[in-house]
Structure formats: C-alpha cells, structure tokens
Amino acid sequence: ALLKAAAERAGNVLPRQKEAVERYVARLHEVERRNDMNLDAAANLSGEMLGELYVWKKDVYERDLRELGFYLGKFIYLCDSFEDVEQDIKKKNYNPLIARSSRADFEQESRQMLEDMMARACRAFECLPLIDDAPIMRNILYSGIWLRFESAAEKRKAKGKQ
Numbered sequence: 229a230l231l232k233a234a235a236e237r238a239g240n241v242l243p244r245q246k247e248a249v250e251r252y253v254a255r256l257h258e259v260e261r262r263n264d265m266n267l268d269a270a271a272n273l274s275g276e277m278l279g280e281l282y283v284w285k286k287d288v289y290e291r292d293l294r295e296l297g298f299y300l301g302k303f304i305y306l307c308d309s310f311e312d313v314e315q316d317i318k319k320k321n322y323n324p325l326i327a328r329s330s331r332a333d334f335e336q337e338s339r340q341m342l343e344d345m346m347a348r349a350c351r352a353f354e355c356l357p358l359i360d361d362a363p364i365m366r367n368i369l370y371s372g373i374w375l376r377f378e379s380a381a382e383k384r385k386a387k388g389k390q
Contacts (some may be wrong), residue, residue, distance in 0.1 A: 248280035251271040260322040275301035299349035311380040
C-alpha cells in the first residue's frame, strides 16, 4: 500500500514517465503471451521504458540520456534472461534466450551481445557533462554491472552447462 501511494504520487508529478511504464507493462505482457523469441521484442521494450525514465526533461541532453537508458535497459533485460534461463526452462516461463541456451557458444554469444549493449550505453554516458558522480557512474557502467553476468556464468560452468 505504501509503494502504491508513492507510485501514484510519482505518476502525478511525472505523467510521461508513468505512461511509459504502463505502456511497457502492457506491451511486455503481450510479447510474453505470444511467446515471441525475437530477442529485441522484449529487450527493446525494457530499453524504451528505461530511456524514457532517464529523460527528466526535454533538453540538449535528451538524446544521450535516452540512448543511455535504452541500452542499459536492454542490457538489464538480457542479463536477467541469461541469469534465469535454466530456471525459466524448468518453470516454463517466458525467456527469449531459451532457444539459444543449449548452444555450445551460449555464454560467449550472450557476453558479446551484452558487451555491445554496454558499449553503446557507455558511449552515450560519456557525452553527458557529469563531473561530481562521473567516477562512481563509470565504476558501475564499466565494471559493476557485470557482476550478475559473471556470477551466472560461473554457476553455469559449475553445473557443466558452459
């Protein structure tokens, strides 16, 4: 109830962002219902939603903020899908990586895809005029964001899934 009230207040102050989240939830539900295995079908939705949230206001930084959010959102979605793929197979949950997960190069292919997402996110980040928090953000973007992927890759190796 507390979160619902806070979300409602935030939605009243940020109607464009609220609409983006609502649109994301509805469209993601449709992608999952169709069991659409196109990687971009769901990942792009996450990117579009996060990109819209990153754009605080329409100004000179809008393009870079939207791009940063878009590629970071795609990264988060696909990294989460990589991390959850075995569990999603068992539970018969939607996961666009399921069809690829049995390939010998699944981890390498996933890593390359995620590296591309982060390279694009970082390129947009570096165009922003951050000063005070730039070192913290760089640490997160260039290093910290990979902790979940590395952990999931290690678990796959330990289970012999390579």
